[in-house]
Amino acid sequence: MKTYDFLIIGAGSAGCNIAHFLSQEDKSVAVVDREGIAGGASGAAGAFLSPLPGKQNSYNTLVNDALKYSIDFYKKLIPNAIDIHGVLRVPNDNFNQKKLQDNGIRYDFYDTKKLQNISKNFREINGYFYKDAAVLEPKTTCNKLLENCDFYIKDVKALSFKNGLYEIEDLQAKNIILAQGVSNSLVELPYMKISPVFGLRIDVKTTTNVPFNLHKSISVSSNKNDGTLSIGATQERHDTQQMECLTTCDKCSFYVNTDEQQTKTLLKQADELIKLENLEVVKTYKGARATIKSYFPVIGKAIDYENSIKKHPSIKKGTKIPVQELEYYPNLHVINALGSRGFVLGPYLAKILGENILYDREISKEISTQKLFYKMARTT
Ligand SMILES: Cc1cc2nc3c(=O)[nH]c(=O)nc-3n(C[C@H](O)[C@H](O)[C@H](O)COP(=O)(O)OP(=O)(O)OC[C@H]3O[C@@H](n4cnc5c(N)ncnc54)[C@H](O)[C@@H]3O)c2cc1C
Structure with a gap:
């Protein structure tokens, strides 16, 4: 039996990042995943790091603060696997010109003439250029994040907690962190209603120089070091019959044989932005990202809903019960619902989350498990 301070379930962006943080703080950390490192949504991601324009609100403030922090973080972690060339946002129905202009992020407007001076392959488009945007290689990143952690391939069916330790086959740990993406949670967390949103990324070879990332409804990356570029989008929800994700999209009957049509659509949308010459599709990746209705990610202690309500039934009538008096699963935390910006x-x-666990640093309400708990308790 091998004993760790932390055992993390899920080796995607969420699990690998928290594993990295804790290992930097000298904790012993093991990560397990049934699909390997970045075998879920994270391996399929285009892994674009882009600002979220628009009038300031709490969600885009979170994203833009995170972007600033993360670009600096990756620059140190993987200087050779991140390309920071900026992004051109082309207006669409969701982000019209007003929304792209009306924000605190600095931008330059590129009209068609300016774009076609940069490359004759640009279509008749214009857009808003944000310089602090990047693209990275997701598998390389996740592997690097786990450099100082142990990793095991395991399909965890249940958690067993005895004498203050969690046990998963031959591994044990005092603390568990669930970073399971769209998969069914290993403990009941009814207030965290995760929806899977399916997406596709294709890596292509082209002789065209794409100087920076482009984004309209889909994203096209600048040329990467390995001679490819990525085109990606996530936009299709599972139908309601299929809300539970039991496997990865690659093996899911719902998505088998959907690549061809989806690839065509992505290439067509990319072609509306820039003409990619001598195009060859090298690889396609499928994935489902985890999202909750509010779009905010969720981190924090795993609250035991049933027992909290049993202990304080008046919560349902709106009585304010302090968070410390709720019932929690012992030493169990979650990090999930990273949405389209994992x-x-x-x-x-x-x-x-790491500073919360180790140093009791507060987690802001918007992204806390407690917010979702109270919301459900008071509305059902
Ligand atoms: C096509 C596509 C394009 C995207 N593009 C971008 C982008 O450009 N920029 C961006 O920031 N984000 C992007 N995203 C979103 C991003 O990929 C996700 O937000 C992020 O990967 C979520 O990470 P995660 O760790 O929460 O989930 P995942 O990467 O899905 O990891 C969860 C892991 O948990 C494992 N697991 C679950 N339960 C168990 C169990 N019981 N036992 C063992 N293992 C288990 C799964 O196998 C899985 O590997 C994109 C997503 C997709 C699908």
Whole structure:
């Protein structure tokens, strides 16, 4: 039996980032995943790191603060696997010109003429250029994050907690962190209603120089060191019959044989931004990212809903019960619902969660498990 301070379930951006943070704090950490490192949504991600423009609100403030932190973090961690060339945001229905202009982030407007002076392959588009944007290689990043942790391939079916320790086959640990993405949670967390949103990324070879990332409804990256570039989007929800993700998208009957049509659509959307010459599709990746209705990610202690309500039934009528009086699963934390920005939020959330666990630093309400708990308790 091998004993660790922390055992983390899930080796995606969430799990790898919290594992990295804790290992930097001299904790012994093991990470387990049934699919390998970055075998879920994280391996499929385009891994674009882009600002979220628009009038300031609490969500885009979180994203933009996280972006600043994460770009600096990755620059130190993986200087050779991050390309920081900025992003051109082309207006669409969700982000019209007003929204792209009306924000505190510095931008330059590029009209068609300016773009076509940069490359004759740009279509008749214009857009807003934000210089602090990047793209990274997600598998390389996750592998690097786990450099000082042990990793095991395991499909964890249940958690067993005895004498103050969690046991998973031949591993044991005082603390567990669930970083399971769209998979069913290993403990009941009814207030965290995760929806899977499916997406596709394709890596292509092209002789066209793409000087910076482009984003409209989909994203096109600048050329990477390995001679490819990525085109990606996540936009399709599971139908309601299939809300539970029991496997990765690659093996899910819902998505088998959907690549061809989806690839065509992505290439068509990319072609509306820039003409990619001598195009060859090298690889396609499928994945489902985890999102909750509010779009905010969720981190913190895992609250035991049933027992908290049993202990304080008046919560349901709106009585304010302090968070310390709720019932929690012992030494069990979660980090999930990173949405479409798992690589932007990962390092930032890991720092906040890690400091909460080790030093009792507060987690802001918006991203806490407690917020979701109270919301559900008071509305059902
Ligand atoms: C096509 C696509 C494009 C994307 N593009 C971007 C982008 O450009 N920028 C960006 O920042 N984000 C992007 N995202 C979102 C990003 O990928 C996710 O937010 C992020 O990967 C979520 O990380 P995670 O660790 O929470 O989940 P995951 O990466 O899914 O990791 C969860 C892991 O837990 C494992 N697991 C679960 N339960 C168990 C169990 N019981 N036992 C063992 N293992 C278990 C799974 O196998 C899985 O590997 C994209 C997503 C997709 C699908």
